[in-house]
Amino acid sequence: MAVAQAPVVTTATGNAVVARDLVRRYGDGDCAVDAVAGVSVEVPAGQFTAVMGPSGSGKSTLMHLLAGLDRPTSGAVEIGGEDLSGMSDKQLTLLRRRHIGFVFQAFNLVPTLTAEENVRLPLAIAGRRPEAGWIDHVIERVGLTDRRTHRPSELSGGQQQRVAVARALASEPTVLFADEPTGNLDSRTSAEVLDLLRDAVASYGQTTVMVTHDPVAARAADRVVFLADGRIVSDLYAPAEDEILATLKELA
Amino acid sequence: MTRVALKGILSRRMRTALTMFAIVLGVAMVAGAYTLTDTMRGASESLSDAAYDGTAAVVSHRTAFDLKNEGSLGSRPTIPASTLDEVRAVPGVERAVGSITDEARIVDKDGDVIGGGPYFGIGLDPKAGELAPFQLQDGRYATAAGEAVIDAGTADKEGYGIGDRITVQGRGPERSLEVTGIATFGDVDSIGTATFVLMDLPAAQAMFEKQGRYDEVLVAGDDSVRSALGSALPGQVAVQAAADHDRFTLDGLDEFVSFIRVFLLVFGGVAVFVGSFTIYNTLSITVAQRFRELALLRALGASRRQVLRSVLFESLLIGTVASVIGLGVGLLLAKGLSSVFAATGVELPETGTVFATRTIIVSLAVGIVVTLVSGLSPAIRATRVAPVLAMREGAEIPQGRVGRRSGWIAAAAALLAATVLGFGLYAPGIDATGRLALLGPGALLLFIAVAAASSRIVPGLVSVLGKPGEKIAGIAGSLARRNAMRNPGRTAATAAALMIGIALVAFSAVLGAGMRESTKGALEDQVRADYVLVGQDGWSAIDPGAARAAAGVPGVRVSTGLAQDEGRAFGEHIAVDGVDERALPNVFGWEWKEGSDASFAGLANGGAVVTDRFADDHDVATGDRIAVTAPGGRELDLRVVGISKPDRFNPLGLGQVTISRASFDDAFSAKRERLAFVSGDGVSPAALDRALAGFPDVKLQTKSEFQTDQSAWVDQILGIFYVLLGLAVIISLFGIVNTLALSVMERTRELGMLRAFGMTRRGVRRMIRHESIVTALVGATLGIAVGLLLAALATSALSEEGLRFALPLGSLVAFTVVAAVAGMLAAIGPARRAARLDVVDALGYE
């Protein structure tokens, strides 16, 4: 199956991801903690959403739920129109293949694979053959054409994260999730990676959800959702940097 | 620091357990070997006491030289019955009886010989009392012809009781005897696989054609009676202590025990050697994994010495605990093996398990020393961890210097191996046993060389061996192939352990195939008969009546036996064959160095054919005269009429000197024949079978059956080897499990990523499994290569003995498949663990 420019899969309402009344509880009894304590959110297709909040506010947990990596204690998630409730581990895995791409804080490239092989990995896992030129295109897009045969250990942090972005884009996912993608980078390379993500949204309409606690990073997004104690406390569209800072200050 | 080591062990329980297992098995083999053989030796001593304690002296025919093969019973001439009276007249003799000790087989209802030999046919004077080890359990002693007492073991197994009739074959065709009693041998039912038929003395004399003669006179008295007898009796009789005379061939049991001990210890050594690789690997991994913790300790002020001690203490602790467990397991193993022996009919007297101090010391020492030595290099590496590494993110333990050193070790070991093997193979003046013995240390060095070099070979091998997996399992196979190359040193050490086991298995298989081929090849040329008559077990001598009976079957042109006995020539022990010089050339092929088949005619008047090797060794040429002494003391003056050039492999164990049957029967006492050949036109096998019905000890085989059957022992021995070497393979599997488990742990985050991107649990399992298979295949490939090399060297060392080289391709393929399957099995645990990882947890794993 070859897909060139992915037709963005959306629900009838145009949302790539929909979450209703999500609760994720850790532990039970007295020491139970609701890392996510009742979150309903819609991520429209083609939108770049940032999730912000203080450390421990449940950002990562929410992202895992939205990406089908974890199951909610209660509530429902729909990705690309598919309801995740009641899916088996296998079904969830196959769903991630179809719909989800990831960029991690720790890059998580496979050290034995070259940059290009890392980019191809999700397609290889899915047993999909990319259309001719597509991988070249993606690699060129992240500016690593001359580094394609390098191994991760031969690349700088910023280059590694660019490989990771290319990898996430390669399978043309319904949603790209990025958890603190700039967390391990300096400000200059952070900006490059954010540009890449922004660019993917702009040119392919790539739906992107990025967890970050960096206000500079969040400015790249169309929308910023603020979490505190597992709840959405604020939901701003294209906020200015001082608006973000003010909201964070309020939450701290 | 001790606490740190202890905590370390506890926190890595699984890996520690797997490592211990490697030592436990090796130590258990060593402890088991000692305990089993000590117990057996104790049993054989108590048997010897029971058999010979009441007998002060045995008077028998003097032999011209020590007989090597008295198990075959009958090489020693008999003494006249009058000797008994002479003995009785000697002062100090309290009591003396004559006795017959010959061969008689008990035959079951299906016509098969019972037991595995020796088959004692005893003529027993009822007045013998203490002079015989037998104790009646039931009934009475035989007092007339047609009666017999049998051993309790046979009675038990076959369900014979008093009054039953049994079929017994002594000299000549079988006959029917009535059981009048059942006896034990001392306090055991029987010894080993032996059977006993106790007959009335005159009846036994008649059965074995020893009328008016005895095999020996048994004397009661005190020990001084021997010297009195010695001076009183004529020179042609020998006076010996009963244990020296050893009429029940119990020395054979002792030799068997010594052999078993060495045999099991060798395999124990292999297990320990393989185990040391697993230990080395695990401790290396532990150190690599703990380097941050070690660096922290160093940063906090721990000295290098303290780090070294901490790691060594860990190995000491593992080694000690595992050795103690191994000792216990060894004890159980010995008990288990004893009952295996008992189950196969080799019953040992209940002397209780002998658990010697030596066993404890050696086993513990082996286990602990090997663990410590294997742990030394990882421990030294641990001391090299610089304190700053504790602070640096993502730092890894430096490896450069170790890599270079392994190169030197490989080169040095290879050089030494080449020297030892070259010396063993080509240095003059070493016999075949010596050459083979040098193969052991040579192989050991070769293993070390290949193991040390393997981290360099591994990437290439993995790359090739991983290719099929890539085709089969797609991305999982491709990732597996690369994972196996990720840490070549680790994969190499893991595979090297398997290499040793597989190398030894392949070595055995190739040598075994060579022996099979050599046997078949030699017999192909030698046997010209249509049928061969041979002992039930394939090698025991047969009754000469069989060949005579076959001669009477219609169509049979030639039916002739080959008799063999021990002799002495040029001060050396030799085997002498007695053949019918007219019949033999028709049924047996001879290669000649000097002479031709026509030379056989010369045997008739004091001629002899000698082998080329014998002729070379003693500088003998056709026409020379040689002197051969028979056990009974007869000197034969023989003229060499031909020099044969038999196949060096000599599967039939033909003698160096061949003489005419007439001269043979005249000078030698062996009555039975090594084997016999039958040829003719239109001989009906059924008629032959009928003619041979009275000789249950004889098996009738066609030439091709005979060829196969004569090498059947090779498969039996290979079977035992495979089982014992399987142990080494199992130990190396634990190494694979260990390495994989560690890799899974190290790659947790990566596994989480793969799962996040949609790799299924099954895909993860597949990936781990393929990595394991590739590692196993690396071990198998290296092993088969080394095994082939060693086997080729051994074959060339033994080429003097006529050993051919044969490649058992099927077996080698089977070993590779077994290795791959073993790799799959080893992967089960780690693969399951990897597949079960929670994706979110795995992604957050540090």
Ligand SMILES: Nc1ncnc2c1ncn2[C@@H]1O[C@H](COP(=O)(O)OP(=O)(O)O)[C@@H](O)[C@H]1O
């Ligand atoms: N596996 C877990 N078990 C128990 N508590 C957890 C687990 N994972 C996360 N938490 C808790 O849930 C809360 C939210 O965590 P997380 O989503 O990682 O926050 P963030 O990404 O915003 O820093 C925290 O209080 C954290 O302690």
Ligand SMILES: [Mg+2]
């Ligand atoms: Mg987080």
